[in-house]
Amino acid sequence: MKYPGQRNILSAVLCLPIAAASLFAEEILPNRDFALMSGKAPTGWEFRCDGKNTSCSIESDNDGAKFAKIVSERKDVNGLLIHRTDYKFPKGSRLSLSGEYKTADIELGQGGKVFVSTMHRSVKGNDKQPVFWLNAELEPTDEWKTFSVSKRVPYDIETVSLHACIWQAKGTVCYRNLSLQVTPPSHEFSQDCEVIWREIEDIYPFTSPTNWGYDIEPDYFSGRGGIALDDKRIDWNFQIAEVTDPVTLFSKERTWHLWLRIYGYMESPRIFIEYNGKHLNHIDTPANEKVSQGKYAGPGKYVWVYGGNFTTKGGAQMLSIVAKGRLCADCLFLTDDAQYAPVKFEAKDFPQAKALDVRNKHIIKCEYEHEGMTDRIPLPISFRIAGERMSIPNDQEPGIFHFSLTDDIIVDGMSSHWAGTDWNSKSKWGEKFLTYKKTGERVVNGRKFNDYEAYLYFLSGNQYLVFGHIAPERFKAGAKSLCEYWLEHDGEKQRPEIMEITHTAIEPVRPFKKIFVGPSYVPLKMMYYSYPDCFNSLNACGFNYMGSWYGPAADDDPDRFSKFRDEAYAKGFLIAAVVTQYTGIEKEHIAVGIDGKPYGSASGQGTHGVVSLALDKDDEPIAGTLHRTREAAKYGISLEYDDEMTNMLEDKADYAPKTKALFREYLAKKNIEYMAPEEIVRTKAANPSLYNEWVDFKCSRIGYWYSLYRQAFEEGLVEAEGKYPADRKPMLLTCVQGAGKDFQKPEDIKIKGFLDYKLLSKYCDLIQIMSYTYGGVDECVKPGDALEMYAKYLGRDVTVPILLAGGYGTETRLDRKVMLKYQMFESLMQKPKMIVFYAGATIFNAPTLAPVVEAIRIALPYEEFFTDGVRFYDFEKNAPFLRLKALSLGKRVLLYAANYTDNPAKQVTVTFPQTILSAIECDGGKKLSTSGKEITFDFQKDRGQLFLLEFPSPVNEGIQ
Numbered sequence: 001m002k003y004p005g006q007r008n009i010l011s012a013v014l015c016l017p018i019a020a021a022s023l024f025a026e027e028i029l030p031n032r033d034f035a036l037m038s039g040k041a042p043t044g045w046e047f048r049c050d051g052k053n054t055s056c057s058i059e060s061d062n063d064g065a066k067f068a069k070i071v072s073e074r075k076d077v078n079g080l081l082i083h084r085t086d087y088k089f090p091k092g093s094r095l096s097l098s099g100e101y102k103t104a105d106i107e108l109g110q111g112g113k114v115f116v117s118t119m120h121r122s123v124k125g126n127d128k129q130p131v132f133w134l135n136a137e138l139e140p141t142d143e144w145k146t147f148s149v150s151k152r153v154p155y156d157i158e159t160v161s162l163h164a165c166i167w168q169a170k171g172t173v174c175y176r177n178l179s180l181q182v183t184p185p186s187h188e189f190s191q192d193c194e195v196i197w198r199e200i201e202d203i204y205p206f207t208s209p210t211n212w213g214y215d216i217e218p219d220y221f222s223g224r225g226g227i228a229l230d231d232k233r234i235d236w237n238f239q240i241a242e243v244t245d246p247v248t249l250f251s252k253e254r255t256w257h258l259w260l261r262i263y264g265y266m267e268s269p270r271i272f273i274e275y276n277g278k279h280l281n282h283i284d285t286p287a288n289e290k291v292s293q294g295k296y297a298g299p300g301k302y303v304w305v306y307g308g309n310f311t312t313k314g315g316a317q318m319l320s321i322v323a324k325g326r327l328c329a330d331c332l333f334l335t336d337d338a339q340y341a342p343v344k345f346e347a348k349d350f351p352q353a354k355a356l357d358v359r360n361k362h363i364i365k366c367e368y369e370h371e372g373m374t375d376r377i378p379l380p381i382s383f384r385i386a387g388e389r390m391s392i393p394n395d396q397e398p399g400i401f402h403f404s405l406t407d408d409i410i411v412d413g414m415s416s417h418w419a420g421t422d423w424n425s426k427s428k429w430g431e432k433f434l435t436y437k438k439t440g441e442r443v444v445n446g447r448k449f450n451d452y453e454a455y456l457y458f459l460s461g462n463q464y465l466v467f468g469h470i471a472p473e474r475f476k477a478g479a480k481s482l483c484e485y486w487l488e489h490d491g492e493k494q495r496p497e498i499m500e501i502t503h504t505a506i507e508p509v510r511p512f513k514k515i516f517v518g519p520s521y522v523p524l525k526m527m528y529y530s531y532p533d534c535f536n537s538l539n540a541c542g543f544n545y546m547g548s549w550y551g552p553a554a555d556d557d558p559d560r561f562s563k564f565r566d567e568a569y570a571k572g573f574l575i576a577a578v579v580t581q582y583t584g585i586e587k588e589h590i591a592v593g594i595d596g597k598p599y600g601s602a603s604g605q606g607t608h609g610v611v612s613l614a615l616d617k618d619d620e621p622i623a624g625t626l627h628r629t630r631e632a633a634k635y636g637i638s639l640e641y642d643d644e645m646t647n648m649l650e651d652k653a654d655y656a657p658k659t660k661a662l663f664r665e666y667l668a669k670k671n672i673e674y675m676a677p678e679e680i681v682r683t684k685a686a687n688p689s690l691y692n693e694w695v696d697f698k699c700s701r702i703g704y705w706y707s708l709y710r711q712a713f714e715e716g717l718v719e720a721e722g723k724y725p726a727d728r729k730p731m732l733l734t735c736v737q738g739a740g741k742d743f744q745k746p747e748d749i750k751i752k753g754f755l756d757y758k759l760l761s762k763y764c765d766l767i768q769i770m771s772y773t774y775g776g777v778d779e780c781v782k783p784g785d786a787l788e789m790y791a792k793y794l795g796r797d798v799t800v801p802i803l804l805a806g807g808y809g810t811e812t813r814l815d816r817k818v819m820l821k822y823q824m825f826e827s828l829m830q831k832p833k834m835i836v837f838y839a840g841a842t843i844f845n846a847p848t849l850a851p852v853v854e855a856i857r858i859a860l861p862y863e864e865f866f867t868d869g870v871r872f873y874d875f876e877k878n879a880p881f882l883r884l885k886a887l888s889l890g891k892r893v894l895l896y897a898a899n900y901t902d903n904p905a906k907q908v909t910v911t912f913p914q915t916i917l918s919a920i921e922c923d924g925g926k927k928l929s930t931s932g933k934e935i936t937f938d939f940q941k942d943r944g945q946l947f948l949l950e951f952p953s954p955v956n957e958g959i960q
Helices: 524-529 534-540 558-570 620-633 657-668 677-682 688-720 748-753 757-763 777-794 819-828 840-844 846-868
Strands: 046-048 054-060 066-072 078-089 094-121 131-138 145-152 157-183 195-199 227-230 233-240 254-263 270-275 278-284 290-292 295-298 302-312 315-324 326-335 355-357 362-366 371-373 379-387 399-406 409-416 435-444 447-456 463-470 480-489 497-503 516-519 545-549 574-579 638-642 732-736 766-771 799-804 834-838 883-889 892-898 908-911 918-921 934-937 944-950
Touching: 054 078, 066 078, 131 145, 195 233, 254 270, 270 302, 278 302, 302 326, 315 326, 362 480, 362 497, 371 379, 371 463, 371 846, 379 480, 379 840, 399 409, 399 463, 409 435, 409 447, 409 524, 447 463, 447 480, 516 545, 516 840, 524 545, 524 558, 524 840, 545 834, 558 574, 574 620, 620 638, 620 688, 657 677, 657 688, 677 688, 688 732, 688 748, 688 757, 732 757, 757 766, 757 777, 766 777, 766 834, 777 799, 777 819, 799 819, 819 834, 819 846, 819 892, 819 944, 834 840, 840 846, 846 883, 846 892, 846 944, 892 908, 934 944
Parallel strands: 371 497, 516 834, 545 574, 574 638, 638 732, 732 766, 766 799, 799 834
Antiparallel strands: 046 078, 054 066, 066 157, 078 157, 094 131, 094 145, 094 157, 195 326, 227 326, 233 315, 233 355, 254 302, 254 326, 270 278, 270 315, 290 295, 362 379, 379 463, 399 447, 399 480, 409 463, 435 447, 480 497, 883 892, 892 944, 908 934, 918 944
């Protein structure tokens, strides 16, 4: 493999058979003997001395050999000999730094040292990319002494910078025979060596792997995908079989080299590698995501990085990958080939060493890195069990989930995905229910713990919830309670783990009266049937919406659901269930790709089932959806579709013969001559009008299906009379894409996802837009911008946001959870009829819930603006970073002002067309000073703030 721009490094590689492969080292440093001079410094080198407190020179010894001499007169100054050059070499190369030095009269200041170091940038001229250092810290010596350090580089390198120094020290240091050599890696594997390969999802089974990127290239990742974590650690416990040395007959020591394949996040987060609990190495992620003006602009890729090495005779080992920020890891391997560097996945097929992962068959883990509880609302802490799913026969001993809580925590209940204390899924739990009891008390390090046991007859990766609250008299915001937990089953006992539970201040609120807010996509029974004092508890969070994964027609206790529904309606809730779509897919139902081959997960393409647009109401994927819609509607609840089937398909499908026949008919009705869709796509730049017809046709097919869904919904609703209150007539909703950088115009979703919002809004009461943000606070504009764009496009407010609370098994970074507060404000300023959260169970994580409740508390008194206000644009601002959204109502204006990107201390001024009579902060009611038509403020209190302004007469209420 060649590396562009590389000098002559690879010319030093001998091309020999694998069994006798040898790689030569290449010297990087020029003029090592300082024979050539350019002024006072050696050619190719430079001195950095101030000439007053430090001096640098080239001297000669009695034999005429030259050396560099640096003299420092004070302990707070530095003197350096430097060499810089551009020099490319690939990851896995071995870098060796050596030389000779001697010192005289060294007196070290604070942080003082004598050292030689090399610094290497992975991307020339980019100070945000990772930097690799190789350091040799030197002890004072009055005789010439040799030093040598060596290390393999973790990623590709483009620059070299060597510094030979006296640093924050007084005295003299001399250097000679400095050498920096690079030995390139080999992509040929030695036949005498072995590999231990692992997929990260097999090492860390607590989170489902992400297959994002599959559509970018088929082998974007190895195995089932990557494991995405944030500020978490991956512990790999394993045993390496011992190998006997044929000469000594003792166990042979082997050095194992770690290679890790990670995704190149733009912020270059740091990863620490630990071996048996001790620091082994750290790696700054090579950033390769596309970036524009400091923001994410396109996907990156997985890259191999070298993680370090360790030596062992075998036996029990533990490697830990500790993420400080985001980490998405694909796979790793160990090899005793000290020169090999991987290209892609070829090491999978190399000879595998005997190694055994050491892990209990099942272990339980806390789901979130940051857990919390409050004192006035019961909230769950969440756990998941890793290992093979298994039902435990009712006549056998159950799994025992041990959890011990500091005595300031009061347990209010328990639940799990498949069973609660008074309900169960018989296919998983048999006749048993989830039971738990207190088993004792103990004191550990002066803190009293209450011990509990829960008895489990089904072990799975789904959620297990412990509901509780902090005793009010013991609550102290920010304090830490503790939970020790472990799993015991079938003779195995997991090593206990400790989780901190932060006391989180959440002041109970009441819900809006007309705007529905709450969780969606949660198992109904797990969350709502089992939530302690469910309706009052959710109301105290400001929630009045309950969305769920639930199929009423398949429920074995429909009477209980009817009772639950009636009580929910009586308490002011709107309830909705997700209707599963596109089931029963057979070969004849699958869409056809532009290459003429079947397209979809069933054929090895894409990540989900993609059905042909030619399907009609009698084809099972549509017929089944209609049947479930009709039956669910009979229960008098709102229904929604999680419709991601056409996500980002664009031109990839559907070119099935029946679809093309329907397209021919579609064009004929418009008196347009037919052209094959494949040809239209290939020539779309030259034939944009015909390409638009192809796009509109695909949207019309999706629209046709939704017309059938609406019909089935209305048919079922006929039998639901009297089952719902008049002010909450069930609605039909769909959840689709449409927000973010890929959707800058309303028409973009037509091209990318075959969805015409105008058609969808004919058949759906509301369109839920997946407004998920991953990048940070500056992305809070995403939901508001999308809602506003489609409101103007449709001429009415029928779009609502689904905000990302966190996925199942994942969570938003702690410092970014405040995003949900700002996204609530952004959404409310666009007059939505509802705001829901995915994944719904995650919203009950206390640190995630707190900013949402805070937003509701602040916004609640101004609900009439969000329901009856008019978008108002008649103002001017003096700062480009200032984001403003406003709603007017008579003489008043509700203003949302945000500074997501700049210094929050910067003052800003907003000018209105009329004199401002009064201005108050909606959070706290503080009056602001005004100056005529202007209001001036900053964001030190909060990056997103609501203000209520009053004017002498009604303001301009025209929508622009």
